[in-house]
Amino acid sequence: MMKHYPYEGWILDDIDLDETRRADLEAHLALCPQCAQLSRSLRIALQAIRNAPEQTAPAGFVHKFVSSFEARRRLQERKQARTLAIVFASTALIVVLVSLYVFLPELSLISLAAAAVSAVVGLLEGFQQVVSFISNAYKNLSPFTLIISGLVFAGWVLLASLTLGLSVWKLAFRKSEVKQ
């Protein structure tokens, strides 16, 4: 049986052999059809690769890159902002949970849930009391007192709205001044 070592390696390593080795390889290739075929096939494959022309970039490649640049940057900023928000929210949650665990060691999930439910119930009861107070006042008070109370309440709401509007307008105005 014909030995292919080291000839197969010499062929596949694609290196420049010294004269002695090259002559040795040539002699082997003349006798071994398997190695001769390997050498021939590899030569054809590498020649095909080396002779293939360089593919030029399509027309407008640079323009396409430049015009997509701003969009890519915005997308990246959005991604970074999202990541930052997730990190902050997770950190805040961890801090809250650790604080609860440290400062209120006896607090459990059940007691937390119970506190939340009782707060909601309390809020609903308060709202109910306000409604019943208004309906009682409407039934028992004289129309004159009702009109005066209504006007006072409406005046208070108007004043509060004006104050709020003025504050918002001032803030917006000052902000635009700073920008300019």
Added chain:
Amino acid sequence: MKQIDPIWIERARHGDEEAFTMLVEAYQTPVFNLCYRMLGESTAAEDAAQETFWRVWQKIKSYDPQRSFSTWVLSIAAHYCIDQQRKQKITIFELDEYPDFDLGDPHMPNPEITVITNEEEETLHRMINQLNPPDRAAVILKYWYGCSEEEISQMLSLTVSAVKSRLHRARRQLAEVVTKNQSTTLQRGSYDEALSL
């Protein structure tokens, strides 16, 4: 490969977008060619080349000026294409689809090989596609870009011996593709001959 004044690279490193556009203009063809040879399709290659330049822009501040800029850019392109192909698991061609190669004497200059037609381009892609993505990248960098094994090892984050072994395996595979095709062509020829008798 087109040489560029290092001042543009330095300016791009400092965030100059105009200078970076000059770099894109200078390196668009080598990067596109590498992506095309890796992915075998124009549209995918263009997208990959665009993404490569975006990644280059993002990483340019960490670029070491002691290193060759073109090698650095090509390594980003090669890594991106390898990742893309791993994700997409590009179809492996069946053995029957192996390309037709000229059986003439390879020592003789052959005009049919020198003039590359679209069909030959297609067969070349099929042949290259037989290789797994990192082996393909090593072959492309070696035979199209003339990179040394040391350079390839840096570009693909491999050891030199790993590059050598990948190239060795790739060359064997390429030779096997050609041999397989030659025997298929010969069998087809004798079958046609038998039919004509």
